[in-house]
Amino acid sequence: MEKWTSADKIEILKGIEVFREAKSETLDTLADCFSVRQYKKNEHIFKDKDECSSLYLVKSGLVSLYKMSSQGEKKVIFILGKGKMINEVVLQGLPSSISCDAFEPSEILCWNKDKFLHIMSQDFNLTKGVLRSLSLKTRRLYRQLKNTSNSVRADKRIAAKLWKLSGDYGVACEKGICIDMDLSITYLADMLGSQRETVSRQIKILKEHGLVGIEDKKFIVYDREKLASYFKEP
Missing domain, CATH: 1.10.10.10 (Winged helix-like DNA-binding domain superfamily/Winged helix DNA-binding domain)
Incomplete structure (x- = not known):
C-alpha cells in the first residue's frame, strides 16, 4: 500500500461523490479509520450470505456485483468503478445478499460498518451522500428490470x-x-x-x-x- 499522509487521505475522500458535502471534521475522521485492500482479477471481495463487517468503496479498478441462479447461472447486477460505494446495504446489519468480485485488479477502501454508522450519525450530509448512492442503484435496477423484460427484443x-x-x-x-x-x-x-x-x-x-x-x-x-x-x- 502507498504511504499516505492524513492530507493525502483527505484529498482522496474529497474526490469521491458520496463524501463531497461531508463536513471537514467528518473527512478527518473517515481518513483516520479506512484501510486499503488490493484484489486480483476475479478474486472475491465477499460472497452471498457472508457476514460482512466492512463497508467497501472502489478506489481504483472495477468490481462486479452478481447473483447465482438456482441452475448455477451467473447474473451480473452491476459493474462499479472508481468512487462507487459497493455494499451500503451492509449498514442494515444483515448477511450479504449478493456476491462481489474484482472485475479487474482493484484497490478497495474499507471501513468498519459500525464505525461508519456512528460517523454518519454525526453528519447528516454524509448520510445524504450514502442515501444518494443507494438511490442511484435503485434507479438503475428499475431500468434493468424494464430492459430485461421478455417483451423487449x-x-x-x-x-x-x-x-x-x-x-x-x-x-x-x-x-x-x-x-x-x-x-x-x-x-x-x-x-x-x-x-x-x-x-x-x-x-x-x-x-x-x-x-x-x-x-x-x-x-x-x-x-x-x-x-x-x-x-x-x-
Whole structure:
C-alpha cells in the first residue's frame, strides 16, 4: 500500500461523490479509520450470505456485483468503478445478499460498518451522500428490470446495455466511444442473464446496422445517439 499522509487521505475522500458535502471534521475522521485492500482479477471481495463487517468503496479498478441462479447461472447486477460505494446495504446489519468480485485488479477502501454508522450519525450530509448512492442503484435496477423484460427484443436489450456502459466507462476514440473495460461476450451475457450464443447473434445484428464494433477485444459504440434511438424505437 502507498504511504499516505492524513492530507493525502483527505484529498482522496474529497474526490469521491458520496463524501463531497461531508463536513471537514467528518473527512478527518473517515481518513483516520479506512484501510486499503488490493484484489486480483476475479478474486472475491465477499460472497452471498457472508457476514460482512466492512463497508467497501472502489478506489481504483472495477468490481462486479452478481447473483447465482438456482441452475448455477451467473447474473451480473452491476459493474462499479472508481468512487462507487459497493455494499451500503451492509449498514442494515444483515448477511450479504449478493456476491462481489474484482472485475479487474482493484484497490478497495474499507471501513468498519459500525464505525461508519456512528460517523454518519454525526453528519447528516454524509448520510445524504450514502442515501444518494443507494438511490442511484435503485434507479438503475428499475431500468434493468424494464430492459430485461421478455417483451423487449434481445438486440434492444443489448443495445441499451452497451449504451449505458459506453456512458459509464467510455473513452473517445477515432471511431466513436470505446468501452474501456475487458468486456467479453460471455460476460455481457452474464450481465443480461442470456446465453452466450444468443448475445453473439444479436451483436452481429448491431454490427450489421453499423452501431457497434469490436476491436482489440474492446466494444466500440460508433454513435451513442443512434444506438439510443435504436433501442428506444417502438
